[in-house]
Amino acid sequence: MFRKNGFLKLVTIALMATGLFAVAGSSLAATDNANGNLKFAMITHANPGDTFWDIEHQGGEQAAKDLGVKFFYVNDNEAPKQANDVENAIQQNVAGIALTLAHPSAMEGPIKDAADAGIPVVGFNSGLGAWKTNKKINKYMKTFIGQSGEVAGEAFGRRLNELHAKHVLYVSQEQGNVELNARGEGIKSTFKGKYTELYVNGQSMPDVRSGVISKLQADPSIDYVAFGGAPYAMNVVRAMSQIGRHVTITTFDLDASAIKAIQDGKIKFAVDQQPFLQGYLAIVALYLKATNDNTIGGGKPVYTGPSFVTKDNVNQLAKYAKRGTRG
DSSP states (O other): OOOTTHHHHHHHHHHHHTTSOOOOSSOTTOTTOTTTTOEEEEEEOOOTTOHHHHHHHHHHHHHHHHHTOEEEEEEOSSHHHHHHHHHHHHHTTOSEEEEOOSSHHHHHHHHHHHHHTTOOEEEEESOHHHHHHOHHHHTTOOEEEEOOHHHHHHHHHHHHHHTTOOEEEEEESSTTOHHHHHHHHHHHHHOOSEEEEEEOOTTOHHHHHHHHHHHHHHOTTOOEEEESSHHHHHHHHTTGGGTOSOOEEEEESOOHHHHHHHHTTSSOOEEEOOHHHHHHHHHHHHHHHHHHOOOTTTTSOEEOOOEEEOTTTTHHHHHHHHTTSOO
16 A cells, blocks of 8 residues: 555656646645545446456556545446446446546447536556547547557567567457557558458357467467556466467567566566556546646646566566556
8 A cells, every 4th residue: 555645646746747737735645635525437348357347447546545535446348238227337326437448439328428417437458549530529528548459569579679589469359449440450561471361259268268369370480479458468368389480479568477577477478557647647637626626737648658568678667567567
């Protein structure tokens, strides 16, 4: 657990230094917070059991504690159900909603409904491209916190070139997810070798494992695998002996297990988008909108990534991963 308000103060100082917002007076999270009855919702498309989202959740929860406000989290990877979760939050008269845009078209109506009810909405993690281009969303949602899947994918492809990869298999755990699609397109645009894409059912780890292993056994030219998420990479890392040859594992995103695997040389590198920071800043942004009518970003995204985690720099993150705030 953080020392009371410590992380918030660091974030406040950092954001003020970059000009994202200015707040008069003392700490945002005074002990006698007059806004303690404010309630904020975080609603994501997370698959059950995906540990990446535990970190996003914890970031939002920690921000709420530091700010002295109420908070709840719900997730559903089926777009209609996620949309219904947003509508339910509106009915609870929350002070703000942070949501992911993995399935943008399903969010258009709920985002407008929230705006009509006077409830600010902040986007985070998934769907930056849609936020930029979808006028039905951008009209009502002025802030997005996260990384560009396309930019992350392009950097990923260039890193593969530096490592002299020949044939990469990109494994996407959710078909139709715009963020995962953008990552794949980014890799394909910069990688000079052969690119193959494989969709797997991210809700079933046995299906993920068997699908990837079957593909690797069927095509011995594949020398690198790029996973769309750390839990899916770890699922296959634990079964590498079944492949019968060496294949280099890489991944987007992190969790504590993936950090340990990078330390042990079982995962070559990961792209970090700082999920704890995304969740934390999303709630801070909603709080500022509700209490001071601030809108961070000035119409531009607030980037939290990408950056690469390799064996050279992973140790500095390990202690934070153990407490569940990095990954």
